[in-house]
Amino acid sequence: MKILHGIPAAPGLAIGPAHIIRPAPPVDVTAQRTVDTAVETARMERAIGQAIANLDRLQSAASGLTADMLAAQREMVDDPELKEGADALIAAGFTAEAAITRVAADYAEQLASLPDPYLAARAEDVREAGRRIVTELRGISLEVRLERSGIVVAQDLAPAETVGLDVALLQAVVTETGSATGHLAIVAQGLGIPAVVGVAGMLEQADEGTTLIIDGDRGTVTIAPDEASRGEMEKRLATAQGEREILEVYRDRPGMTADGIRIEVFANIGSLAEAHKAVEMGAEGVGLFRTELIAANGLPAEEAQHAIYQEVAAVLRRPLIVRTFDIGGDKPVPGLEIPAEANPFFRLAWDSPGPRPTRRSLSAPDTRPPASRG
């Protein structure tokens, strides 16, 4: 048994088998092919076809911004110039993996040098498109998948990697990097899944299938727990379950103190899924809709934002307070290069006209959601 310490990112307890997502080994961009040009080219074409088929499958299950992101990925994987460039490098003697990686890196550099920060941030998308093809060439999968319930252990989890993840099977999340207020923490909290982030050495210590206890309240990960730890864990789980049952009685009652003072109980949400959860848990409204989470893959267009807010409002059918994008600080958004500030959370009257989102929105008017404009 071994106990590792990290940052508690989402509360709760879980026990289950580790499902380890190892970062793919880097591609050797100097690797030379050992087979004929024609054989290597055919291998690449097959990999491109498989990557396209995978993206089509993911896209058909996605909606909104995720679907847009996947559509752009699909076009990148299916790009005739990408293929032509890679063909030429294969003919010159490189492996398909090296060829695709080199050409994708060239385009990524071109995009990164553009003055438009949104387009510059697409450089990472191009590299990801290249990685998707390389993944197929290597015969491994990029998407995080769970066949049975388990605890996902990864260096880091990007929003794109969690597309297609079956939340019903996800017991908990442990990552080596991340912060208590980052995207992963907020997403895990919203889904009610325990998470511990910033656990140094996690990937080295745990093997696939090893039993883990995740304590999202204390920020600990117990690897291969002994009888005593399991016993304590089961006791705490039973207590938590008991508390939930007691509280469930109050779920659909209006918030009120013992002496009859009415206090409305609102939820904080960051997505449509959490809006459903808020309704399910009997929230009387939403006090904070963290809109920056919908920008995790790049800032959505005004119409797309409008559609999301409308959808959330339709699900809730109760008061909803939308917060303008809280971007910067510890939540970077691809496409918006915001210079690092010494104290992104520090708000002084002489320094800013208001709290961070307002400050950002006022100084960059076109990032405001329509609701706050004019």
Added chain:
Amino acid sequence: MMERKVTLGSKSGLHARPAAVFVQNAKGFQSQVTLSKNEKTVNGKSILSVLSLGAEQGDQVILKVNGDDAQLAIDKLAPLLEGDLG
């Protein structure tokens, strides 16, 4: 070969989604399709090349098509660029 000068109507210029929509449409024609901005000319069926133009709303780009279905292609693609591709 047919050529038309168009002003980009999409609010975000040729960002990923509008570029994807344009490229998908361009691929539906046999004709060769190119886009030019300033001195740079790129393959209109390649999203990576179209993105590398760095074109923004209000920019003038030249759409060129060459092939059997050039007329059909230009009539479809020019209004796409001028409209809001999303």
